[in-house]
Amino acid sequence: MLDAFGQPQSLVVLGGTSDIARAVVHALAPKRLATVVLAGRNEERLAEAAAGAKAAGVDHVPTVAFDAGQVDRAAAVVDECFAAAGGDVDVVVLAVGVLSRRELELDPERTAEVVTTGFAWPAAALTAVAARMKAQGHGRIVVLSSVAGVRVRRANFVYGATKAGLDGFAVGLGEALRGTGVAVQVVRPGFVRTRMTAGMSEAPMATTAEAVAEAVVAGLASGAPVIWVPGTLRWAFAVFRLLPPSVWRRLPG
Amino acid sequence: MPEPGPPYRPGRRVLRGWGRTAPTAADVVLPADEARVAELLADPPPGTGVVPRGLGRSYGDAAQCAGGTVVDLAQLDWVGGIDEATGEVEVGAGASLQRLLEHALPRGWFLPVTPGTRLVTVGGAVAADVHGKNHHRDGSFARHVTALTLATPNGVRHLVPGRRGRGAAKAEDDALFWATAGGMGLTGVVTRATVRLLPVETDRMLVDTDRYDDLGAVMAAMESGDDGYRYSVAWVDCTATGRHTGRAVLTRGDHARREDLPARRREGLPRAPGTSRLRIPRPGPRHLLNPLTVAAFNELWFRHAPRHRVAEVLPLAGFFHPLDGVADWNLLYGERGFLQYQFVVADGDVVARAIDQLAANRVPSFLAVLKRFGPGTPGPLSFPTPGWTLALDVPMGPPALGALLDRIDEMVAEAGGRVYLAKDARLRPDLVRTMYPRLDELQHVRRRVDPAGVLRSDLSRRLGLDLDRKEP
Numbered sequence: 191m192l193d194a195f196g197q198p199q200s201l202v203v204l205g206g207t208s209d210i211a212r213a214v215v216h217a218l219a220p221k222r223l224a225t226v227v228l229a230g231r232n233e234e235r236l237a238e239a240a241a242g243a244k245a246a247g248v249d250h251v252p253t254v255a256f257d258a259g260q261v262d263r264a265a266a267v268v269d270e271c272f273a274a275a276g277g278d279v280d281v282v283v284l285a286v287g288v289l290s291r292r293e294l295e296l297d298p299e300r301t302a303e304v305v306t307t308g309f310a311w312p313a314a315a316l317t318a319v320a321a322r323m324k325a326q327g328h329g330r331i332v333v334l335s336s337v338a339g340v341r342v343r344r345a346n347f348v349y350g351a352t353k354a355g356l357d358g359f360a361v362g363l364g365e366a367l368r369g370t371g372v373a374v375q376v377v378r379p380g381f382v383r384t385r386m387t388a389g390m391s392e393a394p395m396a397t398t399a400e401a402v403a404e405a406v407v408a409g410l411a412s413g414a415p416v417i418w419v420p421g422t423l424r425w426a427f428a429v430f431r432l433l434p435p436s437v438w439r440r441l442p443g
Numbered sequence: 444m445p446e447p448g449p450p451y452r453p454g455r456r457v458l459r460g461w462g463r464t465a466p467t468a469a470d471v472v473l474p475a476d477e478a479r480v481a482e483l484l485a486d487p488p489p490g491t492g493v494v495p496r497g498l499g500r501s502y503g504d505a506a507q508c509a510g511g512t513v514v515d516l517a518q519l520d521w522v523g524g525i526d527e528a529t530g531e532v533e534v535g536a537g538a539s540l541q542r543l544l545e546h547a548l549p550r551g552w553f554l555p556v557t558p559g560t561r562l563v564t565v566g567g568a569v570a571a572d573v574h575g576k577n578h579h580r581d582g583s584f585a586r587h588v589t590a591l592t593l594a595t596p597n598g599v600r601h602l603v604p605g606r607r608g609r610g611a612a613k614a615e616d617d618a619l620f621w622a623t624a625g626g627m628g629l630t631g632v633v634t635r636a637t638v639r640l641l642p643v644e645t646d647r648m649l650v651d652t653d654r655y656d657d658l659g660a661v662m663a664a665m666e667s668g669d670d671g672y673r674y675s676v677a678w679v680d681c682t683a684t685g686r687h688t689g690r691a692v693l694t695r696g697d698h699a700r701r702e703d704l705p706a707r708r709r710e711g712l713p714r715a716p717g718t719s720r721l722r723i724p725r726p727g728p729r730h731l732l733n734p735l736t737v738a739a740f741n742e743l744w745f746r747h748a749p750r751h752r753v754a755e756v757l758p759l760a761g762f763f764h765p766l767d768g769v770a771d772w773n774l775l776y777g778e779r780g781f782l783q784y785q786f787v788v789a790d791g792d793v794v795a796r797a798i799d800q801l802a803a804n805r806v807p808s809f810l811a812v813l814k815r816f817g818p819g820t821p822g823p824l825s826f827p828t829p830g831w832t833l834a835l836d837v838p839m840g841p842p843a844l845g846a847l848l849d850r851i852d853e854m855v856a857e858a859g860g861r862v863y864l865a866k867d868a869r870l871r872p873d874l875v876r877t878m879y880p881r882l883d884e885l886q887h888v889r890r891r892v893d894p895a896g897v898l899r900s901d902l903s904r905r906l907g908l909d910l911d912r913k914e915p
Contacts, residue, residue, distance in 0.1 A: 327468035408842060
């Protein structure tokens with residue numbers, strides 16, 4: 191069960207090998223965490239992340255392998271994760287998605303892949319998670335979105351579009367779950383220095399996976415429906431959203 | 444007068460404790476009578492489990508059961524006749540102390556033990572084994588309960604703790620009675636109780652007030668003088684630092700006798716205080732209660748108190764239940780809610796260290812309550828044990844506040860103390876066994892009356908108090 195500070199005893203991480211996901215597990219481990227189910231694509235990396243979680247003090251760390259290209263399997267993967275947790279799940283963190291660096295080539299197949307992994311699979315999985323948590327009568331769903339989806343820009347518009355879709359889906363899901371004991375929290379980080387973004391040119395107000403994790407822990411306590419990392423991005427994007435395209439196009443990053 | 448607070452509509456509902464911190468959804472049922480409660484426990488609905496709920500004044504998650512069934516006892520609110528010879532009265536478990544008092548006070552009887560609010564049910568008072576300002580003299584609520592009816596999954600039991608007798612059945616019933624007193628609803632659903640009331644002559648209190656500039660002084664005064672009063676409690680300013688750390692106002696008193704009142708007040712029957720007309724309409728703004736506003740309030744309140752005043756005649760409500768004057772006062776803490784943190788420990792130094800840490804970390808605690816406890820009851824989960832208890836309200840804050848309370852918990856546990864489960868919303872589960880070393884006795888009783896593990900709450904799940912659930 192969650193305590194008054196929203197700190198979970200059992201956690202499922204979809205996309206459990208990403209740098210941000212691992213940082214979240216490490217931040218929650220010293221608090222109340224007893225069970226973490228890590229779900230990811232690469233079994234080797236899953237084993238490595240699980241070893242890290244155990245070293246951080248989590249007793250029970252099962253892993254589940256899945257392919258985010260197989261949308262029709264999403265619900266089954268969620269079922270498998272809940273079964274592996276061995277009881278109610280307090281928090282589900284969804285950190286699934288891929289960047290595409292060759293978006294300007296406008297490759298239809300690659301675009302379909304990015305959209306499937308970044309939006310279709312997560313949306314299907316979140317639907318399955320919501321049904322399970324609604325039956326539990328409690329739970330939090332933490333969705334890793336991005337400021338890239340708040341106002342999509344040319345440099346990463348396919349990725350940005352998946353995040354825009356996912357962000358909207360998550361906010362809507364949160365509204366649909368009002369009155370069920372289940373809440374959705376959307377995390378909108380700026381540029382995060384991770385494996386995924388290595389080699390890319392940094393945007394202003396860049397942050398780290400650890401800072402995102404800390405914001406998630408604080409967000410679980412506050413229950414804020416949207417968590418910006420760093421927090422100043424909330425105000426920056428209040429302005430960015432209103433800029434005319436001619437100005438927005440020229441901004442750095 | 445309508446019963447204050449809930450009842451809720453039956454059906455799936457999101458429930459919170461009084462601190463409003465961890466909402467979860469459960470199916471709420473409102474049994475019309477005791478027979479329905481018995482049926483419900485004998486044949487529980489599918490789902491997580493079953494737990495009783497009264498007026499929802501437990502601060503944390505004790506009266507919630509996510510994905511299960513919550514038995515709201517609002518309809519079992521009858522009050523029986525008072526036995527004028529013994530002061531005993533039989534009441535439905537859903538009756539509030541307010542309702543009992545309205546019935547008893549005009550007839551010259553008072554509650555044997557009253558917590559800081561009248562808006563708890565008799566069933567809840569047993570389940571939390573509540574205490575009041577007279578604990579050092581009179582013990583906790585269950586000490587004054589002479590009979591209980593308890594519905595369990597294994598049938599209905601009538602329990603009379605003082606009854607003479609021997610043998611295994613008697614020992615089992617006594618064990619079940621005491622496991623229920625403070626057992627947080629985990630042994631069954633209390634449906635009625637017989638309570639022995641206290642005779643009083645008036646509805647007024649005779650109160651002495653003293654102000655002390657530091658914690659050592661007030662603790663010394665309580666140790667030497669509490670025995671001269673039936674009621675004693677100190678309000679401590681946990682925001683004051685330096686040489687004023689732990690400054691406090693001590694109020695002690697007893698029920699006024701007829702001759703203590705001015706002649707014009709001596710006639711007429713004692714009257715129970717009414718329910719509040721003031722109401723907080725919606726959660727207050729964020730940060731309304733912050734270190735600055737709280738410290739300012741505490742400062743004003745401390746300066747307002749007299750240095751020394753004796754034999755002041757006060758109304759009951761102001762002395763016992765000052766916060767009942769405002770309905771839904773918990774909403775002042777805003778959407779995020781608040782924590783009430785209460786522990787008891789034999790060693791007064793631990794209290795001093797806790798107050799030091801709270802003040803040093805600028806925890807915005809409203810006037811904390813400090814009190815001496817007398818001997819406890821045989822209940823394995825009953826909170827009061829001899830020593831000092833400190834209770835404070837803190838607005839919900841960042842995770843660092845949780846870490847600070849964890850450190851105070853460790854200090855308390857190490858000194859043989861414990862936190863109060865009726866108020867808990869955040870204890871680290873591994874500490875509960877250290878704090879309540881007789882937990883196994885409770886589990887032994889539960890295995891007997893609830894072999895399938897039906898009775899459970901969010902609190903019991905969070906703290907790992909549950910027996911294995913056996914599917915039927």
